[in-house]
Amino acid sequence: KQEVTQIPAALSVPEGENLVLNCSFTDSAIYNLQWFRQDPGKGLTSLLLIQSSQREQTSGRLNASLDKSSGRSTLYIAASQPGDSATYLCAVIMDTGRRALTFGSGTRLQVQP
Amino acid sequence: DAGVIQSPRHEVTEMGQEVTLRCKPISGHNSLFWYRQTMMRGLELLIYFNNNVPIDDSGMPEDRFSAKMPNASFSTLKIQPSEPRDSAVYFCASSFGTGPYNEQFFGPGTRLTVL
Numbered sequence: 755k756q757e758v759t760q761i762p763a764a765l766s767v768p769e770g771e772n773l774v775l776n777c778s779f780t781d782s783a784i785y786n787l788q789w790f791r792q793d794p795g796k797g798l799t800s801l802l803l804i805q806s807s808q809r810e811q812t813s814g815r816l817n818a819s820l821d822k823s824s825g826r827s828t829l830y831i832a833a834s835q836p837g838d839s840a841t842y843l844c845a846v847i848m849d850t851g852r853r854a855l856t857f858g859s860g861t862r863l864q865v866q867p
Numbered sequence: 868d869a870g871v872i873q874s875p876r877h878e879v880t881e882m883g884q885e886v887t888l889r890c891k892p893i894s895g896h897n898s899l900f901w902y903r904q905t906m907m908r909g910l911e912l913l914i915y916f917n918n919n920v921p922i923d924d925s926g927m928p929e930d931r932f933s934a935k936m937p938n939a940s941f942s943t944l945k946i947q948p949s950e951p952r953d954s955a956v957y958f959c960a961s962s963f964g965t966g967p968y969n970e971q972f973f974g975p976g977t978r979l980t981v982l
Contacts, residue, residue, distance in 0.1 A: 788970060797871075797958060798973040805968055843910070852923055853898065853965040854912035 756781045756848055760858035767834055768866050775829040775861045777844035782825050785847040788855065789818050789829050792841045801842075802829070806849065834865045869893075871974035873959050879980045885947040888977045891940055892961030900960040900971060901934055901944050910958070916942065917965060949981045 757780045767773055777787070786805045790798040802811045802818040804827070810819040817830040827844055841862045845855035872891040880886055892899050900915040914924040916936045924934070931950070936942040946953055956978050960971040 786968070790973075795978075797975040798960075800970045800972060803968065803970045845910075853917075854900070854915060854923060854926070855902075855910075855971060857910040859909050 756784075756846065756856045758844060758846060758856055758858035760842075760844060760861050762861060763859065764862040764864075766864045766866060769834060769836060771834050771865075772830070772832050773834055773863075775831070775842050775844075775863070777827040777829070777858055779825045779827075779846050779856075781848065782822050783849045784822060785849045785853075787818075787820055787827050787844060787846045789816075789827075790843045790845065792843060792860070794840075798843065831863075834863075836865050836867045839863055839865050871959055871961050871972055873957075873974040873977050875977060876975060877978045877980075879982065880949055881982050882950055883948045884981075885945065886949045886953075886979060886981075888944040888946075888957050888959075888979070890942045890944070890959030890974060892942070892959070893963075893972055894940070896961035896963045896972075897939065898962045898965050898969070898971075899936060899942050900962075901942070902958040902960065902973075904956045904958060904976070905954075913944070913957075946979075949979075951981045954979055954981050 788803045789801040804820045815832040841860040843860045845857040874889045901913040904910045912926045919936045934944045956976045958976045960973045962969040962971045
């Protein structure tokens with residue numbers, strides 16, 4: 755059974771810092787990996803999707819990398835801002851035909867002004 | 868685009884009552900997913916549909932839960948009878964197909980409290 759782990763569970767940084775959020779998964783036979791942002795009491799916002807054959811995706815200040823063979827992905831946030839404060843979730847879809855996302859428990863990020 | 872629409876946003880009910888949650892996917896999307904989020908278990912898939920047909924309902928906890936998708940623009944998740952342990956946030960998500968580049972887009976969720 756696929757397990758997705760995110761470390762750290764919580765992170766507090768001063769504004770302007772570059773930071774890295776980590777995601778690991780136990781079964782490397784993934785179809786794709788998606789990073790989401792969740793604000794308190796709100797739904798999930800899709801940030802980036804990396805298909806299994808890709809190595810990275812970029813959107814603005816965000817860069818997500820994928821090392822499928824080692825079961826790891828990182829989300830890099832450049833020049834963090836207070837508005838980046840949220841919980842960041844990674845999720846994978848297995849390459850088994852089942853299109854359900856398996857989620858990690860998230861990293862709660864606080865960017866201090 | 869209005870995004871995925873869910874109603875109600877909040878529901879408080881008493882144990883034993885029937886609860887119906889509603890979802891309107893993004894226009895043109897043909898895959899729809901129901902997830903549940905709790906503090907203990909995080910986000911888990913309940914069921915998903917492709918072209919209005921249920922494909923995988925292995926996450927539906929028990930017979931008290933049922934889901935339907937009568938057409939491409941509407942789905943319901945029903946709990947009957949409801950129990951306190953069903954209290955959670957229920958999310959609906961949709962995607963255009965289920966290919967490797969197809970992102971799932973989530974609605975705002977329905978926060979269910981069963982007293």
